[in-house]
Amino acid sequence: MKWYVEKDDDQMLLRDYLRDVQGFSRRIVKGIKFQGGTLAVNGEFVTVRKVLKQGDLIEVSFPSEQHGMYLKPEAVPLDIVYEDDDVLVIDKEPNVATIPSNHHPTGTLANGILHHYAKNNIDYTVHIVTRLDRDTSGLLLVAKHRLSHSILADGQKSGDITRQYQAIIPGHMETKQGTIDQPIGRKPDSIVERMVDLDGKPSVTHYQVLEETTAYSLLHVVLETGRTHQIRVHLAHLGHPLLGDNLYGGDNSVMKRQALHCVSLAFTHPLTKERHTFTSSLPEDMKQIIQQ
Numbered sequence: 344m345k346w347y348v349e350k351d352d353d354q355m356l357l358r359d360y361l362r363d364v365q366g367f368s369r370r371i372v373k374g375i376k377f378q379g380g381t382l383a384v385n386g387e388f389v390t391v392r393k394v395l396k397q398g399d400l401i402e403v404s405f406p407s408e409q410h411g412m413y414l415k416p417e418a419v420p421l422d423i424v425y426e427d428d429d430v431l432v433i434d435k436e437p438n439v440a441t442i443p444s445n446h447h448p449t450g451t452l453a454n455g456i457l458h459h460y461a462k463n464n465i466d467y468t469v470h471i472v473t474r475l476d477r478d479t480s481g482l483l484l485v486a487k488h489r490l491s492h493s494i495l496a497d498g499q500k501s502g503d504i505t506r507q508y509q510a511i512i513p514g515h516m517e518t519k520q521g522t523i524d525q526p527i528g529r530k531p532d533s534i535v536e537r538m539v540d541l542d543g544k545p546s547v548t549h550y551q552v553l554e555e556t557t558a559y560s561l562l563h564v565v566l567e568t569g570r571t572h573q574i575r576v577h578l579a580h581l582g583h584p585l586l587g588d589n590l591y592g593g594d595n596s597v598m599k600r601q602a603l604h605c606v607s608l609a610f611t612h613p614l615t616k617e618r619h620t621f622t623s624s625l626p627e628d629m630k631q632i633i634q635q
Contacts, residue, residue: 344490344614348399357382357401358391366494366613371405374489379406405488408468410457413443419455424482424621429614430495431456431485434623437600440477442469447477456485472499473506473608476572478587481508481605482623486613494613499569504610508564508574509553509625511602511632512583513594515560519552523577527570536590537572539580546570548577554633559586561633563606574603586632602629 352360361367372391375382382389383402395401419439425432433452440447443454453469460467470492472484484504486492498504528543530536537543547567554561560583564574572591578584579591587598609620625633 344403346401348395348397348401350397352395353397355395356391357384357389357393357395360395360401361391361403365490367490368493371489371493374406375403380404405490407466408489410468411443413448414453414457414469415449416458416461417449417454418458419450419452421452421455421459423459424623425619429487429491430612431487432608432619432621433483433485435475435480435483435605437478437480437626437628441471441474441483452483472496473504473569473605475605476575476601476603478600479603479605480626481603482506482608482621483605484608484610491613495610498611498613502567505607506566506569506605506609507607508566509604509606509629510562510564510574510578511586511598511629512560512562512578513558513586514583515555516550516552516562516581516583521550523548523550523581525577525580527573527576537570537576539576544568544570546573546577548573550578556633556635559632575601598628598632600628602632604629 352364361372381404384393384399422434423431424434435452440451443451456469467488470486472486472495475483486495524547525539526541526543527537527546528540530538545568549565549567551563552560553563566573575585575588575591584591584593586602587593587595588601589595593601604625607622611618
């Protein structure tokens with residue numbers, strides 16, 4: 344990575360420039376110093392105490408990133424919506440896990456990303472920013488390197504990253520537009536299932552009914568917080584579990600996966616600071632339910 348020192352940053356220490364201007368965390372700066380990265384100014388290797396001058400060329404290289412022990416490159420198909428040196432946006436198919444687990448050790452999106460990196464000589468590991476459940480489809484954000492991951496993770500906490508979904512439920516909502524403000528916690532004796540729990544973490548979901556058929560409703564859903572299974576738990580709590588979501592009581596006789604799709608993803612680019620917004624159309628399996 345390269346930057347030229349602007350007039351306003353003249354006489355700054357390199358350490359302060361990296362942290363305050365470029366958004367490096369203390370952990371990342373420490374990793375560059377002690378794990379094999381390099382810092383150079385005008386072609387000369389320097390320490391973080393280097394005093395910068397206007398016009399100086401700063402070059403930073405990160406240490407090599409280690410892949411997880413069980414994460415191997417595999418030719419998993421990827422629908423890449425956007426890619427640059429810092430981020431990937433992928434439109435994920437349903438029935439594909441995002442990262443390996445005991446139940447799905449291979450064939451995941453992360454395996455496919457590593458294969459894509461290897462094929463294109465990209466020396467990074469996988470940094471998932473907005474993870475989707477295996478059966479949820481739609482847009483997903485990946486940071487390519489540790490700096491963009493760190494900045495985007497902070498953006499996710501601050502609400503800078505926004506995701507919007509469409510979901511299908513059986514029946515009709517009494518209120519056509521509303522907010523579900525119920526805390527969510529882990530269900531006792533389960534490492535997977537969540538539940539509305541007064542002692543859980545604050546969780547807020549906004550919804551609007553877009554379309555109604557005789558048997559089903561199509562909802563537009565916006566997350567204000569990002570808890571595990573949040574949409575699934577909140578809608579089940581209202582008595583309208585997602586179609587196909589048998590973990591939370593949904594009917595899977597018509598659809599074999601939860602009817603949930605991330606239709607919109609917006610974020611501020613970690614390095615250019617430009618605002619990016621991407622959209623994805625409803626997949627065929629969900630379209631057919633509504634059309635029928």
